[in-house]
Amino acid sequence: MKNSEELRYRIYIIMAIMSAAGLTLVGQLVRWQVVEHHRFVAMAEAEHRNEILIAPRRGEIRDGAGYLLATDIIQYDISASPKIISDPQDVAQRIAPLLDMPVEQLAGTLSGDEIWIPLVKEVPQAAGESLLEWDIVGIKAEARTKRIYPEGALASHLLGFVNGNGYGFYGVEGYYDIMLRGTPGYQKGERSPFGELIPLAASDLVSPKSGPTLYLTIDRGVQHFIEEEIERTVDMYQAQRGSVVVLQPKTGQILGMANFPTYDPNLYAQTDEKLYANPAVSEQYEPGSVFKIISMAAGLDANVVLPETMLYDGGAIEVGGRVIYNWDRQSHDMVDMTDVLAKSLNVGMAQIAVALNKDRFYTYIKRFGFGRLTETDLASEGPGTLKTPKDSTWHESDLGANSFGQGIAVTPLQVASAVSAVANKGLLMKPYAVQRIVDDERDIEVKPVVIRRAISAQTANTLTGMLVEALDRAESKARVPGYRVAGKTGTAEIPIPGGYHPTLTLASFVGYLPADDPELVILVIIDRPTISRWGSKTAAPTFRRIAEQLVVLLNIPPDTEQLVMND
């Protein structure tokens, strides 16, 4: 009996074990065939199917007239597997001329027993294709695209660059990177044991779609000239850096944007990284007296002052506990508003800002686009820094300082854009660098965008007249013979911890012409000039030189001819 029970007990145990094993097996089968069916099917397919990605061509970049500024070319990286090369001497003799290497040196390299070694990088397309055609065992030619900028350093800050992995950085390359890259294609199908697609087997082919061609708003002639001029200017005044921004005020088109020092995007890898960013859109600075255009626009538009309003300038004024002085520390007695601009009087501007009151003053500043991005189509744009009464760090004295461009940080593009609004009858336009986007299917023309009305057309006209008159009264060196020019100089002290640098300045001039029907807004910034620290003696003559040449290049007739044409 005991044996029988023991036997039954053992049978139960064996049955239980076998049932458990069976259930586990069934469970696994359910998992493989039902739950994770797709994963295993994909794994099985991956064993015998192949997907080859086909890289698209990156879109070209051209200037407004169609001249090529950036394109892709194919180059080859050549490598070798010396271990499987049977006759290194013969192979070396064949390929050495293509690789531009001495035969003996190459033969020595190929005679080793390494599994793989790189030979030469960036071999020209024709040489790479010859190697592919010869199909030499042990020699591999791998194609890769390289971005080329045929004009070298021209418009480098505006263009940006593309790195070795095909990603665009800065400028247009950075902003339109995803669009320019295009859409990759692929070829899927069954593969042979050697990894190649089997021709007879079912396969899918989706062709790659190249990136579109971008046509910029700049003209390469204008760009070339302003680049030469800013380099010459930095050298002439022994400054550290310089920038020029040229805008079409009616549309917001960027006609030119130059900085010095600059770099060649073909050689970006050998360039100091500090030079990559475009100072004209990403670096902020205290604008100084050119900002008086904005403060005066606010005062006129709010009817706080009229051009003929007289103010007493005692040489100093206290705003929020801080005493503000004129640049010459002199009293100018009774002055009208044009004198305030012509003599660049800080005291007069502070009085206007106080009369406006803080709320209206900062509303106008924001209307001109300060303290926020202009939303231009260039990567790495900076918003500047604007403290308003809502900020905890704002102080009553900031109202006075901001009125003449101190205690506020702006980008050059913001200043050019804001002054364009005055030139454009009060309408603030969005600055842009790409005017057409063209690919196989579409041709998109980028339309100008009005951001908002900053001031009334009447105020803009009045201010333009005052700015022209102010240049005449100051006998400015920015005046261009034959053209009425509106503009303002600026000499900003450079902020350092605890105050301002005692001698170094940032000299600038912003102006537009012809004043009655503006076609150009030009901003010139010279950082730390040492020959003279004043904007009137450095930036203003540079503005004139640039304007004199641009009216010729862009075929802008003088005022007298304009009148005849209009009649």
Next chain:
Amino acid sequence: MSTHTIISFRPQNVVRQLEWHFDSKVAVTVLPILLIFTFLAWGYLTQASAVTTTTYQIDGMRLELDQLRNQNAELVLEIAQLESLSRVENRARNLGFAPTTQVEYIQVETYPALDGDDIAPYRGSERARGNVDTYSPQTQTDSWWVGVLDDVVAWVDKK
């Protein structure tokens, strides 16, 4: 003495060793089937061969197209490098040209007035690439010549 049965596996011997019954009905049925299968097999192989050949040809042509596109891009680049501003400027300076400094606008009193539509916009670079029709100021030349001829005729008449 032992007896040995030798079986030959040569086809002719096998056929000889089998009892051979030639059934005409079977032959009539099997032969067309064989012919159909043969034809289908031949058709399949021909098609497969053609598809494979065409696939290779397409791949080859695609590669050739890519290479031509790349060569074209390289030529475009070469053109761009040859007409780059720094190079053109150097050449121009070597040839004795200088930048324009001052443009003097002159009024031509006898210049015929043209409708705005008749004046072609400046599209020099596009025209150079053959993207736009060449503008021919035929009307202006005709009018000018007609004017000159009229003046000459009037002068002769006066004489």
